[in-house]
Amino acid sequence: MFRFIAKRFLEMIPVLFIIATITFFMVRLAPGGPFTTEKSIPPEIQKKLEAFYGLNRPLFQQYLDYMGNLLKGDLGPSFKYATWSVNELIWSAFPVSLELGCYGLAIALILGLGAGVVASLRQNSALDHISMSLAMVGICVPTFVLGPLLILMFGLGLGWVNASGWDSWRDRILPSLTLGFFYAAYIARLARGGMLEILNQEFIRTARAKGASRQRVILKHALKGGLLPVVSFLGPAVADIITGSFVVETIFQVPGLGRFFVTAAFNRDYTMVIGTVLFYAVLIILLNLVVDVVQVWLNPRLRFE
Amino acid sequence: MQETMAPLLPQATPLVEAEAGTSLWQDAWHRLRKNRMAVASAVILAVLSLLSVLAPWIAPYSYEEQNLALRAVPPQSGHWLGTDALGRDQLTRLLYGGRVSLMVGIVATGVALVIGVTYGAISGFYGGMVDVVMMRTVDIIYALPFTIFVILLMVFFGRDIRLMFVAIGAVEWLTMARIVRGQVQSLQKQEFIEAARALGMRQRRIIFVHMLPNVLGPIIVYATLTVPAVMLLEAFLSFLGLGVQPPMSSWGLMIKDGADRMEECPWLLVAPGVTLALTLFCLNFLGDGLRDALDVRTSKD
Numbered sequence: 001m002f003r004f005i006a007k008r009f010l011e012m013i014p015v016l017f018i019i020a021t022i023t024f025f026m027v028r029l030a031p032g033g034p035f036t037t038e039k040s041i042p043p044e045i046q047k048k049l050e051a052f053y054g055l056n057r058p059l060f061q062q063y064l065d066y067m068g069n070l071l072k073g074d075l076g077p078s079f080k081y082a083t084w085s086v087n088e089l090i091w092s093a094f095p096v097s098l099e100l101g102c103y104g105l106a107i108a109l110i111l112g113l114g115a116g117v118v119a120s121l122r123q124n125s126a127l128d129h130i131s132m133s134l135a136m137v138g139i140c141v142p143t144f145v146l147g148p149l150l151i152l153m154f155g156l157g158l159g160w161v162n163a164s165g166w167d168s169w170r171d172r173i174l175p176s177l178t179l180g181f182f183y184a185a186y187i188a189r190l191a192r193g194g195m196l197e198i199l200n201q202e203f204i205r206t207a208r209a210k211g212a213s214r215q216r217v218i219l220k221h222a223l224k225g226g227l228l229p230v231v232s233f234l235g236p237a238v239a240d241i242i243t244g245s246f247v248v249e250t251i252f253q254v255p256g257l258g259r260f261f262v263t264a265a266f267n268r269d270y271t272m273v274i275g276t277v278l279f280y281a282v283l284i285i286l287l288n289l290v291v292d293v294v295q296v297w298l299n300p301r302l303r304f305e
Numbered sequence: 306m307q308e309t310m311a312p313l314l315p316q317a318t319p320l321v322e323a324e325a326g327t328s329l330w331q332d333a334w335h336r337l338r339k340n341r342m343a344v345a346s347a348v349i350l351a352v353l354s355l356l357s358v359l360a361p362w363i364a365p366y367s368y369e370e371q372n373l374a375l376r377a378v379p380p381q382s383g384h385w386l387g388t389d390a391l392g393r394d395q396l397t398r399l400l401y402g403g404r405v406s407l408m409v410g411i412v413a414t415g416v417a418l419v420i421g422v423t424y425g426a427i428s429g430f431y432g433g434m435v436d437v438v439m440m441r442t443v444d445i446i447y448a449l450p451f452t453i454f455v456i457l458l459m460v461f462f463g464r465d466i467r468l469m470f471v472a473i474g475a476v477e478w479l480t481m482a483r484i485v486r487g488q489v490q491s492l493q494k495q496e497f498i499e500a501a502r503a504l505g506m507r508q509r510r511i512i513f514v515h516m517l518p519n520v521l522g523p524i525i526v527y528a529t530l531t532v533p534a535v536m537l538l539e540a541f542l543s544f545l546g547l548g549v550q551p552p553m554s555s556w557g558l559m560i561k562d563g564a565d566r567m568e569e570c571p572w573l574l575v576a577p578g579v580t581l582a583l584t585l586f587c588l589n590f591l592g593d594g595l596r597d598a599l600d601v602r603t604s605k606d
Contacts, residue, residue, distance in 0.1 A: 030461030148564035
């Protein structure tokens with residue numbers, strides 16, 4: 001187990017190196033630059049700015065400098081937010097995304113697991129049909145449709161919550177729901193499928209035959225195996241929820257990392273773009289690792305390679 | 306006893322049908338036709354596609370034609386779905402947007418198919434070191450923040466619709482590669498492949514003539530499920546302003562416009578939102594129906 005985790009950490013290094021390199025050159029190949037604005041800057045100032053950020057040096061030299069700093073964990077200064085470093089920007093914006101992501105994930109798990117497990121226990125009942133139809137709707141209505149619709153209904157129509165912002169707890173309801181609903185729907189389907197498959201297996205019948213109570217059969221025997229598909233989905237899903245909240249952040253004006261990233265890309269804030277991409281990549285890799293470990297724990301038949 | 310027997314029954318039925326002498330495809334077709342949701346979805350999709358393809362001929366207006374006297378009017382005669390803030394007919398723009406979605410769905414899925422199937426087939430067929438290296442690469446690429454890269458590509462290299470096809474296709478081929486590889490690997494040991502080898506056939510011929518037709522089921526199912534994913538990504542990019550550029554129309558673009566002024570004109574949000582959701586809904590149902598009909602376990606691999 002320790003060796004498995006250590007190996008994965010070692011694998012991370014070349015992957016991150018490749019990502020950093022690709023992103024670096026991709027960003028530079030793009031037309032425009034951080035100081036190309038509609039209002040033209042006097043050439044002397046532009047020169048000074050470029051010299052200050054080292055943009056006047058040969059590209060390969062800049063690359064070496066960037067990689068050198070990266071090794072020290074320094075993502076460089078932001079080109080657009082003067083006096084801010086990329087590290088500071090990420091650490092100030094990420095907690096917001098993380099918080100939103102956690103609420104979304106909680107909603108997804110509670111709604112999804114609840115609906116999925118109940119549906120599987122009452123297969124073909126009205127409850128099953130209703131929750132599965134709802135789940136299908138949840139999968140098919142994209143967040144950028146659901147979000148505005150929720151705002152229209154609860155924010156503008158009923159006036160229960162604010163349409164946007166991120167100040168009080170009431171501002172957090174709609175974004176979290178919007179973010180979590182798709183995953184709730186997906187988890188519900190996976191949980192139902194997984195549970196149905198397990199509930200039909202011999203060892204469940206054996207447990208029942210031995211007189212175990214219904215509750216015990218479900219909680220002790222079925223859940224662990226039945227939820228395996230959910231766990232393997234959770235790896236990419238958690239990463240998606242936490243990193244992929246651009247849309248929700250844009251719709252609801254949430255000051256999270258997703259919004260910073262999109263703005264940075266538009267503004268050609270080179271260091272900010274590379275920094276965010278790397279940060280997301282590390283996050284995704286770590287989350288996948290956690291899921292792999294949990295999966296083996298749930299299903300001993302999968303051994304660590 | 307009743308309870309425990311019931312789940313065994315559905316497994317028994319295909320055997321009976323097989324005895325009647327139907328091929329896999331006839332059997333699948335038969336089962337698909339009995340799935341009412343899947344058939345209804347297929348019909349709706351066919352109608353939507355037809356309407357979209359015929360948009361230039363049947364649309365009442367041109368997608369960029371503005372009627373400045375009738376700006377942002379609710380649905381009424383002459384403008385069945387109302388007009389947007391620039392006085393453009395909403396129904397017309399919806400039809401043209403359908404063209405974009407349809408085209409992205411087909412082309413990007415095609416790109417993903419070609420890359421994924423070839424890659425997976427090669428990896429599964431040769432096995433050994435080739436397989437290890439190729440699949441490890443897929444694992445690593447899987448771990449990349451891909452949506453982020455697509456966004457970067459679109460921001461930096463000018464919002465060209467052809468670039469979007471390629472970018473989206475390049476994201477979606479990974480799962481396809483994994484599925485095909487798993488299937489090809491399991492075919493390796495079967496007698497008819499042995500026989501083909503014994504007859505001295507070239508490897509390429511074995512892969513493309515003997516193996517791929519047998520993997521067609523999972524490929525079709527997965528392709529059907531890729532189309533909605535691709536359409537969603539296009540709508541998402543257009544929503545962010547990175548996909549299709551105005552004055553051309555796209556559902557994502559219309560949803561964005563609708564969301565911006567939903568307070569005054571909710572119909573601008575509802576029409577494209579419902580259309581997109583309905584399309585995705587049908588594609589998912591059709592994909593599920595196909596999976597049940599062909600009885601392939603794509604999720605297991």
